[in-house]
Amino acid sequence: MLLHLVYYLWKGVLRLLYMADSFHRQPFWVKRVGCRSIGRPWARRVGLGTTRRVGCLAEDQTDNFAARHEAYLDEYAQWDRLLAAISDQAEEPELSAVQRSAALEAIGFFRGRFGEQWLRQVFDQAHPFADLIWNRAPWTRIRIADVAQAIREVEALPGGARLSDRYARSDQQSGAIFELDIAASALRNALLVVLEPVTRIDRKCDMSVTERTPRSTNTLFIEVQSVQDFGQITRRAIDVAERLAPKLSWAMARCEVLGDIYRIPTDAELQSLIAISNEFWKKCESTTEPIHLQLEDVMDVWAVPYGHPMKQDLIDSGVPNGFRSPAPDDPLRRTFRAVRQKIGQLPTLAPGLIVLRPPRLLLPTIHYLPPVVATLRQAIADAPQISAIALIDWAYRSTATPSEARADLAGAVVIHHADRHIFVREIVLIKNPSRAYSAGDRLIERLF
Numbered sequence: 311m312l313l314h315l316v317y318y319l320w321k322g323v324l325r326l327l328y329m330a331d332s333f334h335r336q337p338f339w340v341k342r343v344g345c346r347s348i349g350r351p352w353a354r355r356v357g358l359g360t361t362r363r364v365g366c367l368a369e370d371q372t373d374n375f376a377a378r379h380e381a382y383l384d385e386y387a388q389w390d391r392l393l394a395a396i397s398d399q400a401e402e403p404e405l406s407a408v409q410r411s412a413a414l415e416a417i418g419f420f421r422g423r424f425g426e427q428w429l430r431q432v433f434d435q436a437h438p439f440a441d442l443i444w445n446r447a448p449w450t451r452i453r454i455a456d457v458a459q460a461i462r463e464v465e466a467l468p469g470g471a472r473l474s475d476r477y478a479r480s481d482q483q484s485g486a487i488f489e490l491d492i493a494a495s496a497l498r499n500a501l502l503v504v505l506e507p508v509t510r511i512d513r514k515c516d517m518s519v520t521e522r523t524p525r526s527t528n529t530l531f532i533e534v535q536s537v538q539d540f541g542q543i544t545r546r547a548i549d550v551a552e553r554l555a556p557k558l559s560w561a562m563a564r565c566e567v568l569g570d571i572y573r574i575p576t577d578a579e580l581q582s583l584i585a586i587s588n589e590f591w592k593k594c595e596s597t598t599e600p601i602h603l604q605l606e607d608v609m610d611v612w613a614v615p616y617g618h619p620m621k622q623d624l625i626d627s628g629v630p631n632g633f634r635s636p637a638p639d640d641p642l643r644r645t646f647r648a649v650r651q652k653i654g655q656l657p658t659l660a661p662g663l664i665v666l667r668p669p670r671l672l673l674p675t676i677h678y679l680p681p682v683v684a685t686l687r688q689a690i691a692d693a694p695q696i697s698a699i700a701l702i703d704w705a706y707r708s709t710a711t712p713s714e715a716r717a718d719l720a721g722a723v724v725i726h727h728a729d730r731h732i733f734v735r736e737i738v739l740i741k742n743p744s745r746a747y748s749a750g751d752r753l754i755e756r757l758f
Contacts, residue, residue, distance in 0.1 A: 387430045389421045392443060396451065404448045413451035416458035423461070424478050435480040438487075449731040457487070460494035467493070469505040488536045488667050488702075492757075493517055499756050507531065509657040516655075521753055530697070530753040531660055533652040536667040537645055544639040547574045551635035554587045554609055563594035568624055569611030571635035583608060600624070641669035642685055649689040649699060661697045661750025663757075664690075668701045673738070680720040683740055687721070690742045697750030700758065701738040704729065725758055 385391070395401050396413050405413070420428070432439045442450040461477070464470040473493075476486035496503050502520040509515045509531055520529045540548065551571050560567055575583055583605050590603045590613070600614040600621070612629060614621045625631045645668055656662035673682060682701075690696040717724050722740045729735040737758050741751075 383430060383433055387433045389417065389426065389429055392429070393417055395446075402446050402448075402451070405451055409448060409451055409455070412455035416455040419458045419462070420454075423474070428478060432480075437480040437483060439483075449733070452731045457490070460490045463497050464490055464493045464503075464505075467503055467505050473505065484536045484538075485534070488665075489516055489534045492532065492534055492665055496757055501753070501756060509655060513655055515657075515662075519753055519757060521756065526749075528749040528753060529660060530663055530750050530757075531656050532663045532665055533655050534665045535648055535652065537641075537648050537669050539641075539669045539671070540637075540639055541644055544637050547635065547637040550574050550580065551637065553580075553584055554605075555611065555633060555635075556591065559591035559594070560613075563591060563613060563615075565594055565613045565615045566621075567611050567613055567633040568621070568629045568631065569609070569633060570630060571609045571611075573608060574636060575608050579608070639671065641672040642682060644669065645672055645682075645701075646685055646689050649686060653690065653693050653696060656695065658695050660695065661745070661747035661753070662693075662695050663697055663700060663750065663754060665700045665702060667703055670703075673701070676719070679722065679724075679738070683720050683722045683738075686740050687742070691744060694742065694744045694746035696742050697745045697747060698742055698754055699740040700754075701740070703736055704733045705736050706733060727758075 393414060396405070396410060396417065399405075399410075402410070429443075431437070432443070442454050457477075461474045465474055470493075473486055473489055476482040477490060479486075493503050493505070496517075496519045502522065504518045504520070506514045506516065507518045515531050516534045518529050518531045520527060538545075551574075554571060555567060586605060587603065587609070590601070594601060594613045598615055598618075600612050600618060602610075602612050604610045611633065612624055614624065645666065648666060649664055652664045653662075656664075673679060686699050686701075690699060715726050722738050725737040725739060727735045727737075739754070739758065745751075
């Protein structure tokens with residue numbers, strides 16, 4: 311359940327606003343087939359009798375959500391509409407004059423840089439820039455201005471336009487925005503930045519930063535990656551579980567779900583199973599009694615209205631007290647693998663730094679820090695050219711004080727910087743004890 315909770319919080323408000331799931335799963339007006347439930351031995355033991363059959367929905371049920379969605383975007387996914395909203399002090403009263411001006415200038419920049427149609431594409435393709443549009447809190451407007459400024463600064467570099475073009479694409483923005491943030495941070499710290507420098511024969515890294523002094527010139531080569539919150543198998547498992555047992559349906563039916571998804575079905579099985587499960591959840595909305603759904607060897611669940619006395623009987627008979635699904639994930643293993651892959655992109659005769667935005671479940675609390683540090687330090691133990699690994703993420707509430715800004719914890723340096731108005735940029739810097747180039751330390755200190 312923790313994986314499910316974090317995953318769907320992470321996907322954000324857009325899924326609820328757009329009901330994006332409507333575009334993924336078989337819609338309600340499609341004909342239902344195979345409505346049948348066999349029941350479990352424990353259902354008979356507690357005297358529940360045979361499992362209730364789920365009735366079928368009418369074939370001609372219609373849903374005009376897609377049309378309404380398109381009409382809404384025709385009106386609101388417009389640059390002029392956005393500019394008018396930000397300009398109107400009554401609509402966004404918390405912005406200061408400076409913040410409002412910077413946001414308006416940034417919107418004009420995005421419009422000119424990516425084109426008139428890009429804003430509509432942002433919503434159609436669920437680009438995270440849409441979150442900054444929907445949310446009218448001041449920090450979103452500040453972030454819009456910050457991203458625009460980062461793009462301006464980085465596009466002045468050779469190859470910078472390619473990085474901005476990647477940000478414009480929904481399927482590449484997560485890695486691109488992270489690289490933009492790192493490159494812009496280096497430029498703002500008066501370091502010379504080169505994008506995609508050659509590191510070995512037929513190999514490049516993401517960027518290098520250079521410090522020039524009257525006495526020396528030192529360069530640090532950097533590989534950057536945003537490690538996905540979940541692996542591909544895990545994402546599919548969670549998505550399929552949500553489509554078979556959507557949490558919005560639980561809430562609408564005012565019930566809690568007890569049981570298991572035993573295995574993730576194949577694509578060939580999925581559509582017919584979704585049709586049956588959709589019908590089941592619809593039935594839950596019109597009954598005040600627990601009902602049971604079994605889908606072959608895939609899923610076995612009870613929907614129990616809140617407060618119903620039969621819940622305890624089900625639990626006593628062996629029904630799980632909650633909903634479980636197979637969604638295996640090992641964020642530390644995936645982070646370790648990302649580090650090992652990045653080593654090969656960096657030079658062997660110069661200091662290197664690996665910067666990762668880690669999966670959110672890698673460090674849910676500070677208690678996970680010691681094993682993470684130990685494992686990732688081991689990942690670079692045989693690569694003395696790697697000076698350090700930096701894990702970077704942003705946390706809510708800008709409450710860092712000078713005493714909290716830098717601390718040695720579990721063999722790593724943990725750095726907090728107030729950033730993005732109400733956030734803190736958190737950096738876990740894991741230095742390589744066997745690093746061969748001390749010059750990299752000074753550059754890392756300037757970068758962070």
